[in-house]
Amino acid sequence: MRKTVHGGHRNDVTGLFDKEELKILKSLNFNFCLQCGKCTASCPVFLRTELNPRTLVRKTLYFVSQLKICPPLSISEISSVWACTTCSNCVIYCPRDVKPMDIILAFRTILIERGNVPSTISEALENIYKFGNPFGISSLKRAEWAQDLSVKKASEESEVDLLYFVGCLTSYDNRAQNIARSMVIILKNIGVNFSILAEDENCCGNEVYSLGERGLFEVVAEKNVKRSRQYKISKIITTCSHCFNTLKNRYKLENIEVQHSTQFLSDLIDKAEINFSKRIAKKIAFHDPCYLGKHNNIFEEPRKILENIPGVTLLELERSRKNSLCCGGGGGRTWYEVTGEISRPSEDRIKEAIDMGAEILAVACPFCLLELEDAVKRMGYENKLQVLDIVEVICRSLGGL
Amino acid sequence: MDIIVCVKSVPITTGAELIPDKTRKDVILDNIPFDINEWDEYALEEAIRLKERFGGNVTVISVSSRDIDEAILKCLAKGADRAIKIVDKLVAEYDAYTIAKILYTVIKSMKYDLILCGAQAGDDGYALVGVMLASLLRIPYVTFVKRLELINGSLRTVRELEEGFEEIVEVELPALLTVQTGINEPRYASIMAIRKARQKEIITLDLKSINFAESNFDGWIEIQEFFTPERRKKCIMLQGDLNEITTKVVEILRQKGILR
Numbered sequence: 001m002r003k004t005v006h007g008g009h010r011n012d013v014t015g016l017f018d019k020e021e022l023k024i025l026k027s028l029n030f031n032f033c034l035q036c037g038k039c040t041a042s043c044p045v046f047l048r049t050e051l052n053p054r055t056l057v058r059k060t061l062y063f064v065s066q067l068k069i070c071p072p073l074s075i076s077e078i079s080s081v082w083a084c085t086t087c088s089n090c091v092i093y094c095p096r097d098v099k100p101m102d103i104i105l106a107f108r109t110i111l112i113e114r115g116n117v118p119s120t121i122s123e124a125l126e127n128i129y130k131f132g133n134p135f136g137i138s139s140l141k142r143a144e145w146a147q148d149l150s151v152k153k154a155s156e157e158s159e160v161d162l163l164y165f166v167g168c169l170t171s172y173d174n175r176a177q178n179i180a181r182s183m184v185i186i187l188k189n190i191g192v193n194f195s196i197l198a199e200d201e202n203c204c205g206n207e208v209y210s211l212g213e214r215g216l217f218e219v220v221a222e223k224n225v226k227r228s229r230q231y232k233i234s235k236i237i238t239t240c241s242h243c244f245n246t247l248k249n250r251y252k253l254e255n256i257e258v259q260h261s262t263q264f265l266s267d268l269i270d271k272a273e274i275n276f277s278k279r280i281a282k283k284i285a286f287h288d289p290c291y292l293g294k295h296n297n298i299f300e301e302p303r304k305i306l307e308n309i310p311g312v313t314l315l316e317l318e319r320s321r322k323n324s325l326c327c328g329g330g331g332g333r334t335w336y337e338v339t340g341e342i343s344r345p346s347e348d349r350i351k352e353a354i355d356m357g358a359e360i361l362a363v364a365c366p367f368c369l370l371e372l373e374d375a376v377k378r379m380g381y382e383n384k385l386q387v388l389d390i391v392e393v394i395c396r397s398l399g400g401l
Numbered sequence: 402m403d404i405i406v407c408v409k410s411v412p413i414t415t416g417a418e419l420i421p422d423k424t425r426k427d428v429i430l431d432n433i434p435f436d437i438n439e440w441d442e443y444a445l446e447e448a449i450r451l452k453e454r455f456g457g458n459v460t461v462i463s464v465s466s467r468d469i470d471e472a473i474l475k476c477l478a479k480g481a482d483r484a485i486k487i488v489d490k491l492v493a494e495y496d497a498y499t500i501a502k503i504l505y506t507v508i509k510s511m512k513y514d515l516i517l518c519g520a521q522a523g524d525d526g527y528a529l530v531g532v533m534l535a536s537l538l539r540i541p542y543v544t545f546v547k548r549l550e551l552i553n554g555s556l557r558t559v560r561e562l563e564e565g566f567e568e569i570v571e572v573e574l575p576a577l578l579t580v581q582t583g584i585n586e587p588r589y590a591s592i593m594a595i596r597k598a599r600q601k602e603i604i605t606l607d608l609k610s611i612n613f614a615e616s617n618f619d620g621w622i623e624i625q626e627f628f629t630p631e632r633r634k635k636c637i638m639l640q641g642d643l644n645e646i647t648t649k650v651v652e653i654l655r656q657k658g659i660l661r
Binding site: 112113114115116117119122125126129130131136137138139140141213214215216218219 | 413415416417432433434436479480586588589590591592593594595596
């Protein structure tokens with residue numbers, strides 16, 4: 001028996017974990033870890049926070065291996081997992097296919113099941129359960145951004161050929177709503193028939209999954225899958241790379257194609273269905289969102305779109321594509337500030353863009369948009385660099401917004 | 402230490418537009434989610450922490466006119482050992498005094514060392530049930546507790562008063578405390594834990610099964626009307642360039658007699 005984080009007693013078998021928790025850790029394959037440290041070296045929050053993927057893997061081995069070759073983890077070391085942005089660099093750079101990020105998510109699940117969750121994360125998760133969004137705002141207000149745009153609702157159609165899945169951040173955040181408005185203007189300009197779920201849309205659960213709340217993920221996924229069947233949806237597009245990742249990879253959507261807006265619009269460029277009417281004479285650098293690039297290997301489409309906009313000079317950031325620097329907003333970090341964190345990765349990213357002379361930093365994700373725009377404001381570069389979602393750039397070149 | 406926690410399920414109205422119903426004696430709560438009253442969450446957390454330190458059992462009791470399984474399961478998932486729910490449509494029509502009498506009817510025959518209630522409810526905000534229940538049970542009570550410590554079988558509590566003042570009150574057990582928010586940080590109840598909580602003991606009662614006589618429905622408070630107060634302050638957005646806006650501001654200030 002030992003004391004829990006709340007001071008109670010648990011049936012413990014290792015000194016730290018109970019049988020169920022140990023089962024979660026043992027299901028992961030990390031015995032092949034060489035301790036090369038590539039995971040830690042590539043982690044965007046290492047040195048800013050206490051999180052050290054290599055040490056986490058090494059010390060976890062104590063509990064799952066017969067060889068007690070290293071000291072076991074402490075509760076404070078485990079709690080460092082809340083700093084992870086789930087960018088997946090550690091997975092990409094691991095030469096032994098160990099997937100340190102999965103270990104981080106497993107620890108998050110263990111902490112979630114113990115109820116030991118930072119209060120801001122706990123609030124966001126409870127809001128997702130109660131309101132269907134992390135902000136605790138009524139679902140009736142989900143489509144307020146579309147009030148003056150006459151957008152069709154899926155509930156009013158007999159079948160939905162194309163659904164624009166807007167996502168929570170884009171639906172409720174004042175700044176990110178401009179992504180949704182731009183996307184709608186583009187789709188209408190091209191003459192595409194589409195609908196939105198409006199108040200029937202529920203949080204996609206990407207952040208819920210990456211925070212380790214597996215039960216809640218099942219609940220939100222089930223709600224959205226049910227809606228997709230109810231409204232006979234054939235194809236879904238998203239402007240949020242987090243929604244895209246989870247709808248495409250973690251849902252069981254039978255016979256429904258899921259595309260990110262950059263893929264969808266890139267296809268339309270190939271078919272010559274987009275006519276850019278206005279020059280955007282700007283130097284634009286593209287920031288690869290982790291959930292679009294590293295998690296889903298979509299690198300070419302956003303670049304192709306920008307290259308096709310008349311006047312645009314496309315710059316390649318020093319750290320781009322698979323080597324892209326995370327903005328710092330993923331994995332639930334939008335709702336969690338790490339105590340003592342020296343700086344956010346977004347500030348390094350902005351410096352990189354400024355140093356290479358970019359006038360616009362284009363993104364393809366509302367999380368990146370808000371994180372990077374905040375960094376621009378904090379650093380006082382508002383007159384030098386503008387952060388825009390790629391659909392906002394397209395919308396401008398079509399003469400809208 | 403055996404602890405009873407009284408829990409209410411309340412509508413979460415943050416950001417919601419509340420409209421009175423046809424009778425104007427209630428508000429329309431369609432599409433508004435319900436959850437454990439915020440103050441009760443802190444009371445429950447305090448009870449679970451006491452149990453984890455000193456042993457014993459935590460029993461959650463809730464009186465409601467509507468289905469409260471979700472709130473009850475959340476309490477059990479967080480660490481309560483069992484729950485008693487008294488669900489009866491008649492409850493909706495009665496006030497805090499009647500609710501306290503219903504709780505008294507159930508609790509009077511139970512064994513307990515401590516009863517914890519939230520300091521108030523997030524919906525009606527009367528802060529009455531706890532103190533009325535303690536009076537009916539003839540046990541001492543302390544309200545608005547923000548810290549507590551168990552010393553030699555009695556409780557040393559700190560009450561939150563106005564303007565940063567604090568009051569220390571020592572109380573012998575059994576006692577009832579009404580708990581203020583911020584006393585602790587309530588733990589998270591995962592969906593998996595909520596699902597598992599179904600295996601714990603839940604006793605379902607109604608007013609008939611506890612022999613709560615009709616003569617007991619003698620509430621003290623009768624709601625006359627719900628209404629939205631008239632807005633006394635309004636925000637005016639001025640349009641125009643700097644000169645036009647400045648002229649308009651001066652005009653408004655003159656009209657209000659602030660500038661002469």
